[in-house]
Amino acid sequence: MKILSQVILLVSLGLGPAVTTPSFALSLEDLNEELKQAGEKLKQKTRQGQEAIDRARGKLSTEEEIEVGGNLISGLLGAAPLVDDAGLQQYVNDVGYWVAAQSRRSDLPWSFGVIDSEGVNAFAAPGGYVVITLGLYNLLENEAQLAGVLAHEIAHVVRKHHLKALQKTMKREFWADLGVKAASHEHHAEELKKLINSGVQLYASGLDRKYEYDADLRAVVLAARAGYDPYALLDVLTTIDSINPEASELTVFMNTHPPTAQRLDQLGRKMDGRLDDYASGRHNTARFRRVGGDP
Amino acid sequence: MLMKHFILLAVLSVLLIAPLQANQQGIVVRTAAVHASPSHGAQRVGEITAGTTVSIFSRQGGWKEVFSEEHSIIGWVRSYQVREGNAAPVVETTNESDSRGFLAGLASFSRKASSFFKSDSSATSSGTATIGVRGLSEEEIKTARADFAEFEKMIKFASNSKRAGSFARQGGLSSTRVPHISGKKQ
Numbered sequence: 001m002k003i004l005s006q007v008i009l010l011v012s013l014g015l016g017p018a019v020t021t022p023s024f025a026l027s028l029e030d031l032n033e034e035l036k037q038a039g040e041k042l043k044q045k046t047r048q049g050q051e052a053i054d055r056a057r058g059k060l061s062t063e064e065e066i067e068v069g070g071n072l073i074s075g076l077l078g079a080a081p082l083v084d085d086a087g088l089q090q091y092v093n094d095v096g097y098w099v100a101a102q103s104r105r106s107d108l109p110w111s112f113g114v115i116d117s118e119g120v121n122a123f124a125a126p127g128g129y130v131v132i133t134l135g136l137y138n139l140l141e142n143e144a145q146l147a148g149v150l151a152h153e154i155a156h157v158v159r160k161h162h163l164k165a166l167q168k169t170m171k172r173e174f175w176a177d178l179g180v181k182a183a184s185h186e187h188h189a190e191e192l193k194k195l196i197n198s199g200v201q202l203y204a205s206g207l208d209r210k211y212e213y214d215a216d217l218r219a220v221v222l223a224a225r226a227g228y229d230p231y232a233l234l235d236v237l238t239t240i241d242s243i244n245p246e247a248s249e250l251t252v253f254m255n256t257h258p259p260t261a262q263r264l265d266q267l268g269r270k271m272d273g274r275l276d277d278y279a280s281g282r283h284n285t286a287r288f289r290r291v292g293g294d295p
Numbered sequence: 296m297l298m299k300h301f302i303l304l305a306v307l308s309v310l311l312i313a314p315l316q317a318n319q320q321g322i323v324v325r326t327a328a329v330h331a332s333p334s335h336g337a338q339r340v341g342e343i344t345a346g347t348t349v350s351i352f353s354r355q356g357g358w359k360e361v362f363s364e365e366h367s368i369i370g371w372v373r374s375y376q377v378r379e380g381n382a383a384p385v386v387e388t389t390n391e392s393d394s395r396g397f398l399a400g401l402a403s404f405s406r407k408a409s410s411f412f413k414s415d416s417s418a419t420s421s422g423t424a425t426i427g428v429r430g431l432s433e434e435e436i437k438t439a440r441a442d443f444a445e446f447e448k449m450i451k452f453a454s455n456s457k458r459a460g461s462f463a464r465q466g467g468l469s470s471t472r473v474p475h476i477s478g479k480k481q
Binding site: 070071073074075076077078079080081082086089090093094095096097098101102109110111112113115117119121129131133141143200201203204217218220221224225226227228231234235238239241242243244245247249251252255268270271272273274275276278279280282284287 | 376431436437442443448453454472
């Protein structure tokens with residue numbers, strides 16, 4: 001009896017694998033397939049969930065961001081049109097595009113413009129739109145300073161500062177409503193319109209001051225990456241700081257930015273010694289002077 | 296002792312050379328520490344108070360080499376602490392604005408009309424702030440009607456990676472890896 005059981009055990013051990021392996025392999029393949037499908041489903045659910053969370057938090061898709069930004073910048077262009085100088089506009093676009101290419105959102109449809117206003121200011125809109133006033137442009141001395149100013153605005157876009165500000169001003173229900181997939185096209189357009197109206201107010205009231213300091217710090221790094229002297233932005237701020245604060249050209253700028261002297265102190269202190277390696281970057285003064293000047 | 300002599304000699308030689316070399320004037324806009332060389336770790340040799348007129352000899356990175364007659368000192372200060380140009384830059388810069396072309400000319404014209412720079416002689420007189428600025432006052436921003444035709448015009452000027460790349464090469468620019476500054480003191 002003992003021998004028999006041993007034989008059975010041996011036989012079963014010997015045959016066991018031969019019999020069970022194919023069925024086991026088959027189920028493993030199935031299992032793999034099922035796992036894969038489950039993984040895909042999970043990923044999809046996670047993505048949908050993330051989208052819903054993003055909506056609730058007030059995040060737009062890139063397409064929506066571009067749409068809202070385009071409307072906002074059109075509003076600014078309604079207040080002050082582009083300067084009628086194609087060479088100047090192309091030049092500013094080349095400098096801006098090159099700086100934006102150094103950011104992590106280089107794939108946005110970056111577009112820049114010089115607008116016909118004596119006011120000293122620059123504005124950005126979500127999606128990659130940036131304008132600088134003629135009043136500010138004329139204070140600049142070289143291409144590196146232009147790059148510094150544009151880099152500050154580019155940083156606002158890359159860091160989605162305007163959208164973050166809108167997220168705070170618009171109610172949670174608004175974002176939930178905007179995210180309803182079944183909403184009609186008209187309804188969706190209506191919601192975006194509300195967002196654009198609030199965005200316009202931002203240009204008059206300004207962003208949270210902490211975003212301005214953040215954009216300054218990001219800007220000098222972007223300028224250095226692009227091969228420009230990062231200190232050029234500090235030169236621009238120094239020039240602005242030397243303007244009579246009572247000058248009407250500066251009213252909106254003063255109302256929407258932290259005191260220039262404080263920006264200089266903060267930026268100078270934070271940069272101290274860290275970007276010295278790049279301070280020999282280009283200024284391209286000659287090229288800057290050739291633009292928008294002699295015919 | 297030897298160092299003191301050296302500094303004295305340097306200051307003296309600068310005093311002699313200054314009228315020939317120092318064509319670039321500037322104003323120290325915030326009280327600046329003066330360093331022996333253009334590096335933040337370099338020895339501090341003194342201080343120039345805000346409002347002092349200086350001669351600018353050279354520029355290196357984020358630094359300017361300046362001489363202050365008032366403080367009898369020569370050395371390097373942070374570039375942003377010194378504004379280039381003389382006390383009333385707009386009034387006497389007709390030549391400079393010519394070299395910048397008509398845009399700068401227009402700007403300096405409008406600035407002459409108001410007390411634009413703090414250092415302008417009429418800067419203390421009030422009354423200019425009430426004059427509106429063409430375009431983009433707070434009210435205009437809020438009430439302007441969107442101009443989509445102008446927007447279409449703007450996006451037509453947009454550059455692309457090919458164009459911007461060749462623009463950069465022509466300008467001697469190449470991209471470099473630079474990490475973000477955390478903002479926290481290390």
